[in-house]
Amino acid sequence: xxxxxxxxxxxxxxxxxxxxxxxxxxxxxxxxxxxxxxxxxxxxxxxxxxxxxxxxxxxxxxxxxxxxxxxxxxxxxxxxxxxxxxxxxxxxxxxxxxxxxxxxxxxxxxxxxxxxxxxxxxxxxxxxxxxxxxxxxxxxxxxxxxxxxxxxxxxxxxxxxxxxxxxxxxxxxxxxxxxxxxxxxxxxxxxxxxxxxxxxxxxxxxxxxxxxxxxxxxxxxxxxxxxxxxxxxxxxxxxxxxxxxxxxxxxxxxxxxxxxxxxxxxxxxxxxxxxxxxxxxxxxxxxxxxxxxxxxxxxxxxxxxxxxxxxxxxxxxxxxxxxxxxxxxxxxxxxxxxxxxxxxxxxxxxxxxxxxxxxxxxxxxxxxxxxxxxx
Amino acid sequence: xxxxxxxxxxxxxxxxxxxxxxxxxxxxxxxxxxxxxxxxxxxxxxxxxxxxxxxxxxxxxxxxxxxxxxxxxxxxxxxxxxxxxxxxxxxxxxxxxxxxxxxxxxxxxxxxxxxxxxxxxxxxxxxxxxxxxxxxxxxxxxxxxxxxxxxxxxxxxxxxxxxxxxxxxxxxxxxxxxxxxxxxxxxxxxxxxxxxxxxxxxxxxxxxxxxxxxxxxxxxxxxxxxxxxxxxxxxxxxxxxxxxxxxxxxxxxxxxxxxxxxxxxxxx
Ligand SMILES: Nc1ncnc2c1ncn2[C@@H]1O[C@H](COP(=O)(O)OP(=O)(O)OP(=O)(O)O)[C@@H](O)[C@H]1O
Ligand SMILES: [Mg+2]
Numbered sequence: 165x166x167x168x169x170x171x172x173x174x175x176x177x178x179x180x181x182x183x184x185x186x187x188x189x190x191x192x193x194x195x196x197x198x199x200x201x202x203x204x205x206x207x208x209x210x211x212x213x214x215x216x217x218x219x220x221x222x223x224x225x226x227x228x229x230x231x232x233x234x235x236x237x238x239x240x241x242x243x244x245x246x247x248x249x250x251x252x253x254x255x256x257x258x259x260x261x262x263x264x265x266x267x268x269x270x271x272x273x274x275x276x277x278x279x280x281x282x283x284x285x286x287x288x289x290x291x292x293x294x295x296x297x298x299x300x301x302x303x304x305x306x307x308x309x310x311x312x313x314x315x316x317x318x319x320x321x322x323x324x325x326x327x328x329x330x331x332x333x334x335x336x337x338x339x340x341x342x343x344x345x346x347x348x349x350x351x352x353x354x355x356x357x358x359x360x361x362x363x364x365x366x367x368x369x370x371x372x373x374x375x376x377x378x379x380x381x382x383x384x385x386x387x388x389x390x391x392x393x394x395x396x397x398x399x400x401x402x403x404x405x406x407x408x409x410x411x412x413x414x415x416x417x418x419x420x421x422x423x424x425x426x427x428x429x430x431x432x433x434x435x436x437x438x439x440x441x442x443x444x445x446x447x448x449x450x451x452x453x454x455x456x457x458x459x460x461x462x463x464x465x466x467x468x469x470x471x472x473x474x475x476x477x478x479x480x481x482x483x484x485x486x487x488x489x490x491x492x493x494x495x496x497x498x499x500x501x502x503x504x505x506x507x508x509x510x511x512x513x514x515x516x517x518x519x520x521x522x523x524x525x526x527x528x529x530x531x532x533x534x535x536x537x538x539x
Numbered sequence: 540x541x542x543x544x545x546x547x548x549x550x551x552x553x554x555x556x557x558x559x560x561x562x563x564x565x566x567x568x569x570x571x572x573x574x575x576x577x578x579x580x581x582x583x584x585x586x587x588x589x590x591x592x593x594x595x596x597x598x599x600x601x602x603x604x605x606x607x608x609x610x611x612x613x614x615x616x617x618x619x620x621x622x623x624x625x626x627x628x629x630x631x632x633x634x635x636x637x638x639x640x641x642x643x644x645x646x647x648x649x650x651x652x653x654x655x656x657x658x659x660x661x662x663x664x665x666x667x668x669x670x671x672x673x674x675x676x677x678x679x680x681x682x683x684x685x686x687x688x689x690x691x692x693x694x695x696x697x698x699x700x701x702x703x704x705x706x707x708x709x710x711x712x713x714x715x716x717x718x719x720x721x722x723x724x725x726x727x728x729x730x731x732x733x734x735x736x737x738x739x740x741x742x743x744x745x746x747x748x749x750x751x752x753x754x755x756x757x758x759x760x761x762x763x764x765x766x767x768x769x770x771x772x773x774x775x776x777x778x779x780x781x782x783x784x785x786x787x788x789x790x791x792x793x794x795x796x797x798x799x800x801x802x803x804x805x806x807x
Contacts, residue, residue: 263678503695506650
C-alpha cells in the first residue's frame with residue numbers, strides 16, 4: 165500500500181483520502197498525479213477528509229502538495245479536513261501554507277512580436293555599437309591628451325607588461341602562421357603559373373600580396389583572436405566583480421589605468437608583428453620556390469624588381485589603425501559586460517567578430533584610398 | 540593509529556555516537572602551506588553544529604574539504620557512512636543529492652534567473668512537472684524570506700543579503716539531509732538573521748536536517764547551535780555546547796565568547 169502514496173475512496177459524497185509512504189522529493193512526481201486526480205474527484209464530493217497518519221516521511225515537496233490539494237478543494241467550495249497529521253510536521257505545513265500566495269504572472273509571449281522585437285533590438289544594437297566605438301575613440305583621445313600634458317601619469321610599467329604579453333609572446337605563433345601562409349601561396353602560384361611557363365611571376369604575386377595585404381591582415385586577425393579577446397575577458401570580469409567601480413571611487417580613470425596601456429601596447433606591437441610576419445611569409449615563399457627549382461638568387465633579384473617601398477609602406481601604415489580597431493572594440497565590449505558569465509562569453513565573441521569585420525572594412529577603405537593617391 | 544586508541548580508552552570529546560559526518564586527522568592545505576593539520580570532528584545526525592574560528596583560520600577550507608572540493612593530504616572523512624572521495628560517479632551523485640551547500644559568496648549561477656537557480660538541482664536530480672518545480676521553487680524562496688517577485692531577476696540584480704537567501708534556497712532545494720552553510724547570516728540584517736535561525740530550527744525539527752554551519756554570528760550560535768566546534772592552531776581545539784564554550788579557559792575561546800561584543804549582547 166505504501167506505493168500508492170494516496171488512497172482515494174469516494175462514498176456517498178464523502179471523499180476519504182488516506183496518505184501513506186514517503187511524501188518526499190523522490191516520489192513527488194507520482195504524488196503530484198495522485199493529488200491532482202484527488203482534487204478532480206473532490207469536486208463531486210460534499211466533504212473531504214485527508215488522513216495524514218500513514219505518512220512515513222514528509223518534506224517540503226510533500227507539504228506543498230498537501231497544501232495544493234487543500235487549496236484546490238477550497239477553490240471548489242468545499243473544505244478539506246486534514247486529520248492525524250504527526251505533530252512534528254505542523255511547522256512545515258505552516259510554512260507551506262504561507263507559500264505561493266501571490267500569483268507570479270509569467271510574461272506573455274507572442275512569436276511574431278518577439279521576432280520583430282529581436283530585429284528591432286538588433287538594429288538599434290548595431291547603431292549603438294557604432295556610437296559606443298566612436299565614443300570610445302573620443303575618450304581614448306582625450307585620455308591620451310591628458311597623459312601627454314602630464315606624461316608622468318602614463319602607466320609605463322603596465323604598458324611594458326602588456327607589450328610583453330601581446331607582442332613578444334605572440335612572435336612564435338605569428339612567425340609560424342605567416343611562414344606557412346607564404347609557403348602555401350607560393351606553392352599554389354607556382355602550380356598555376358608553371359602551365360604558362362611564367363613561374364617567376366610567382367615572386368611578384370607573393371611579394372605584393374604579402375607586403376600589401378596578407379602580412380598585416382593575417383597578423384591582425386590572429387591578434388584580434390589572441391589579444392583582443394583576452395582584453396575583453398579581462399575588462400569584462402573586472403567589470404563583473406566591481407573592480408572597475410572600485411577604481412572609479414578611488415579617483416582613477418579606468419580608461420587611463422586599464423584601457424590606455426593596453427591600447428598603446430597593441431599599437432606598438434601590431435606593426436612590429438606584421439613586419440616580422442611579412443618577412444616570415446616571404447622567407448617561406450622563397451623556400452618553396454627553391455624546392456620547385458628557383459634559386460634564391462633569382463628569387464631575390466626578382467623580388468627586388470617586383471616590389472617597391474610603397475608596397476611595404478601600404479602594409480605598415482595600416483597596421484597601427486588595425487591595432488586601434490582591435491583595442492577599441494575589445495575595450496568597448498569588455499566594459500559592456502553585465503553581471504553574468506554568459507554575457508562575458510557573448511561580449512568576448514562579439515569583440516573578436518566585430519574587430520575582424522571592421523578591420524576588413526577598414527582594409528577596403530585603405531585600398532581605395534591608396535589606389536586614388538597612386539600608392 | 541589503533542595503538543594510540545587503545546592507550547586512551549576514554550572517547551575523545553569530539554566523538555559522538557552514530558555520526559553522520561566523521562572527520563579524523565584531516566590534513567589539508569595549498570602548496571607548501573598547511574591550513575588544517577589533524578582536524579577531528581563528528582557531527583551527529585540531526586544536530587546543528589556551529590564552527591567558529593578566526594578569519595582566515597581555515598573554516599571554509601574545512602568545509603570544502605569535507606564536501607570533496609579540495610583534496611586532502613591525510614586523514615579520513617566519512618559522510619553517510621561512506622568516504623565521498625572513494626565513491627564511484629553514480630554513488631557520488633546519489634550522495635550529493637542528499638546534501639546541500641551554501642557557499643560563502645553565494646556562488647549563484649550568474650546566467651540563470653533566481654527561479655532557475657533554485658530549480659537547477661531539482662531539474663537534474665528529480666523528474667517533476669514544470670508546475671510543481673515552479674511552485675516549490677517559489678515556496679522555498681518564500682521560506683527563506685524573499686518575495687515571489689525576485690524570481691525572474693538574475694543574480695547580478697540582487698543585493699548581498701538577497702544573494703545569501705537565494706543561495707540558501709538553492710542549498711535546500713532537494714530537502715537534503717545535511718546542509719553545509721558557510722556564513723549564512725553574514726550580510727543579513729539582524730531581523731533577517733533571526734528569521735533565518737528560526738527557519739533552520741524549523742527544518743531541523745521537522746525534517747531532521749543536520750546542519751554544519753560556519754558562522755561568526757554569536758546570536759546564531761546562541762539561538763540554534765546544539766554544539767560548537769572551535770578551530771584554532773590548524774585544529775579543532777574544543778567542541779561542546781555554549782556552556783562549555785563559556786566555561787573554556789582557552790584565551791581565544793574566552794575572547795570570542797566572553798569578549799566585549801558578547802557582553803554587549805547579554806546586557807542588551
Ligand atoms: N585557493 C587558495 N589558495 C591558497 N590559499 C588559500 C586558498 N583558499 C584559502 N587559502 C588560505 O587558506 C587559509 C584559510 O582560508 P579560509 O577561506 O578557510 O578561511 P576562513 O576561516 O573561512 O576565513 P573567513 O572567516 O574570513 O571566511 C587562509 O590563510 C587563506 O589564505
Ligand atoms: Mg570562509
